[in-house]
Structures are given as structure tokens and as C-alpha cells.
Amino acid sequence: MGRYVLRRLLQLIPVFIGTTFLIYVLVWAIPGNPFAGMCGERPCPDSFIASMTDKYNLNDPVIVQYLKYMGSLLTGDFGETYSGLEVGELISLxxxxxxxxxxxxxxxxxxxxxxxxxxxxxxxxxxxxxxxxxxxxxxxxxxxxxxxxxxxxxxxxxxxxxxxxxxxxxxxxxxxxxxxxxxxxxxxxxxxxxxxxxxxxxxxxxxxxxxxxxxxxxxxxxxxxxxxxxxxxxxxxxxxxxxxxxxxxxxxxxxxxxxxxxxxxxxxxxxxxxxxxxxxxxxxxxxxxxxxxxxxxxxxxxxxxxxx
Structure with a gap:
């Protein structure tokens, strides 16, 4: 039984990586700029969009974005919302x-x-x-x-x-x-x-x-x-x-x-x-x-x- 549990736990690793990568790609591959409507009726300044894009690593290839996200996730960091709130805290509540x-x-x-x-x-x-x-x-x-x-x-x-x-x-x-x-x-x-x-x-x-x-x-x-x-x-x-x-x-x-x-x-x-x-x-x-x-x-x- 112990060997079976260990084998099943090892099998969960590639399944977890595959599913989370697919989820990440599907969520972040949505067309449009997520920061475009954050400034109300007026268009957001280019400098603001550039800083937010850099903060959330959107200029990197999707595989690099995913690796950075998983690296933070392994430390318990789920990231921040666009308004600066901790996602992990929102989920825990x-x-x-x-x-x-x-x-x-x-x-x-x-x-x-x-x-x-x-x-x-x-x-x-x-x-x-x-x-x-x-x-x-x-x-x-x-x-x-x-x-x-x-x-x-x-x-x-x-x-x-x-x-x-x-x-x-x-x-x-x-x-x-x-x-x-x-x-x-x-x-x-x-x-x-x-x-x-x-x-x-x-x-x-x-x-x-x-x-x-x-x-x-x-x-x-x-x-x-x-x-x-x-x-x-x-x-x-x-x-x-x-x-x-x-x-x-x-x-x-x-x-x-x-x-x-x-x-x-x-x-x-x-x-x-x-x-x-x-x-x-x-x-x-x-x-x-x-x-x-x-x-x-x-x-x-x-x-x-x-x-x-």
C-alpha cells in the first residue's frame, strides 16, 4: 500500500503541471487588454499600461509567465489583483x-x-x-x-x-x-x-x-x-x-x-x-x-x- 501511495503521489505531479498550465494559458489568452478599462471612461495612459504589463509579466512568452507564476505559487504567493489586494488572502476568506x-x-x-x-x-x-x-x-x-x-x-x-x-x-x-x-x-x-x-x-x-x-x-x-x-x-x-x-x-x-x-x-x-x-x-x-x-x-x- 505504501508503494502504491507513493506512486500515485508521483503521478499527481505531471497531472498538476499539465492542468495548471492549460488553465493558465486559457485564462491569460483571452483577447483584449485587461488594463484598458481601469481608468473609467478615459483611456489609460500608455505609461500605466506599460507598467502593469511589466508587473504581470505579460511581455514574456506564456511558458515563462507560467514558470514565474508557479515559482511564486510554490512559496504560497497567489499574486495580486490589479488594485493591489493579495489573491491568497481573498481565497482564504x-x-x-x-x-x-x-x-x-x-x-x-x-x-x-x-x-x-x-x-x-x-x-x-x-x-x-x-x-x-x-x-x-x-x-x-x-x-x-x-x-x-x-x-x-x-x-x-x-x-x-x-x-x-x-x-x-x-x-x-x-x-x-x-x-x-x-x-x-x-x-x-x-x-x-x-x-x-x-x-x-x-x-x-x-x-x-x-x-x-x-x-x-x-x-x-x-x-x-x-x-x-x-x-x-x-x-x-x-x-x-x-x-x-x-x-x-x-x-x-x-x-x-x-x-x-x-x-x-x-x-x-x-x-x-x-x-x-x-x-x-x-x-x-x-x-x-x-x-x-x-x-x-x-x-x-x-x-x-x-x-x-
Whole structure:
């Protein structure tokens, strides 16, 4: 196991370099001068544009720009915005909020989605199965911003069960409903994926062997069926963490959450390329770490998998 972990960590290095280089090129290859609109209605002086271009190394070839950026990044320096603010500080202020929101969303999609999938997968076709299939299809078909607005209007303004917006502290309890909105589509996919995986594994040879041996039904379901059926579900949930953190722009906007989504949105409007690049680099790290954890959990769920 130790050699496998070391090999996987070494494999992450070229993946990280390749993805971050691609991100850097795509962000900084956007046509137009990012400093052109910084002086209001009047055009910026040539001296100002020249100094800003030199400060952000835009005169260098893109590979040189990337190497300088990565050199600063390895020291913990994410660069500065055009107004002189530290990008690393902005990310450190907004990222914990989005991380808590993503954790709540993943917990909701895992608990509700897996439970619904297990119940429908074990019972087979019936009223509950049809209800879950219809409700999950309904959630998948409705855009996230529609779900968010409906919940906010009904529960926030009409029934007054919740506050329509999240406070600046963004405590865990306040993030339950935004987390449900953010994870609603993924919850539907988890439910369907769990149901399908269980239905397929119920007909597997090892299930018939366990039944022929006379093992208790609880052991057959808990040890053999659910553990093997959890592998594709675990893969989906693990990779969904980074997606939820990066795709929370709409949900954070609806509930006025000061997270990464709003930070990226404002950065795109203001052409703050260093903020966009820094946030996406952090998301890449989250994806890589989660994939490594998922690979290690495969051996825990399925004893047939061994890392030699």
C-alpha cells in the first residue's frame, strides 16, 4: 500500500503541471487588454499600461509567465489583483465558506441519495421505486436557480421557516437549505446510480454463491451487496466535491453567500485573471486529492482489490 501511495503521489505531479498550465494559458489568452478599462471612461495612459504589463509579466512568452507564476505559487504567493489586494488572502476568506457549503451538499446528496437508492434497489419495482424515479427526474430537469428561488420564496418569504439569505458568518445550520439546493441534482444522480448498481449486483454470481452457502440475509446485503455496489457511487461523490465548490456561483448568489462562487464571478467581470487562476488551481488540488482518497478506499470496499 505504501508503494502504491507513493506512486500515485508521483503521478499527481505531471497531472498538476499539465492542468495548471492549460488553465493558465486559457485564462491569460483571452483577447483584449485587461488594463484598458481601469481608468473609467478615459483611456489609460500608455505609461500605466506599460507598467502593469511589466508587473504581470505579460511581455514574456506564456511558458515563462507560467514558470514565474508557479515559482511564486510554490512559496504560497497567489499574486495580486490589479488594485493591489493579495489573491491568497481573498481565497482564504471565501474558500472556507464554499468548503462548508460543499460539505453540507455532499452530506445531503450522500445520505438522501444513497438511502433512496438502497430502498428502491432492494425492493425492486413498486410505488416507492416509481416515486423515486419520478422525483429524481424532476430534480434533474429543473435548473438549480429555479430550485433555489422556489425554496427561498416558499420557505423564506411565505412560510418564514428560514431566513432568505445567509449571514456573513455562514454557520452550518444556515447552509442546510443552500446545500440542499446545490446538491439536489447530484442527489438525484446518486439515487439512480445506487439503485442501478444494487440491481445489477443482486444478479451477480457471488450473490448466488452466498445464498447457496446459507449466509444470513443481513450479511449478504451488508457485506457483499452494498460494499460492491458502493464503488461507482463513491467515485461519483468524491469527484463531485470539486464540482460543487466550483459550480456554486448560482447558489451563492441566490442566498447571498460570500464564497468562491461570488469571488470568481466578480473576477470574471473585472478581468482579474490572477483570482480566476488561483481559485481554479485550488480546485485542481481538491480534485487530485479526492481522486487519491477514492482510489485508496476501493481496497476497503472491495477485498478483491489489492495494491501490490
Amino acid at each position: 471565501s474558500y472556507p465558506v464554499s468548503l462548508r457549503l460543499a460539505v453540507v451538499a455532499v452530506a445531503i446528496e450522500a445520505v438522501i441519495g444513497i438511502t433512496a437508492g438502497i430502498l428502491t434497489g432492494l425492493r425492486g419495482r413498486g410505488f416507492l421505486d416509481n416515486l423515486v424515479l419520478v422525483s429524481t427526474l424532476f430534480l434533474i430537469a429543473i435548473p438549480t436557480f429555479v430550485t433555489g428561488f422556489v425554496i427561498q420564496i416558499v420557505l423564506g418569504f411565505q412560510l418564514e421557516i428560514m431566513t432568505p439569505t445567509v449571514s456573513s458568518d455562514a454557520e452550518w445550520g444556515e447552509l442546510i437549505l443552500p446545500g440542499f439546493v446545490l446538491g439536489s441534482i447530484s442527489m438525484a444522480y446518486v439515487s439512480r446510480l445506487t439503485r442501478t448498481s444494487i440491481a445489477e449486483n443482486r444478479r451477480a454470481d457471488y450473490m448466488r454463491t452466498a445464498l447457496a452457502k446459507g449466509q444470513p440475509k443481513r450479511r449478504i446485503v451488508g457485506v457483499h451487496l452494498l460494499r460492491n455496489s458502493a464503488i461507482p457511487v463513491l467515485t461519483f461523490i468524491g469527484t463531485d466535491v470539486g464540482s460543487l465548490m466550483g459550480g456554486a456561483i448560482v447558489t451563492e448568489g441566490i442566498f447571498s453567500i460570500d464564497g468562491v462562487g461570488g469571488l470568481v464571478y466578480d473576477a470574471i467581470l473585472g478581468k482579474e485573471n490572477y483570482i480566476v487562476t488561483g481559485v481554479v488551481v485550488v480546485l485542481v488540488i481538491v480534485f487530485l486529492v479526492m481522486n487519491l482518497i477514492i482510489d485508496l478506499l476501493y481496497a476497503v470496499l472491495d477485498p478483491r482489490i489489492r495494491y501490490d
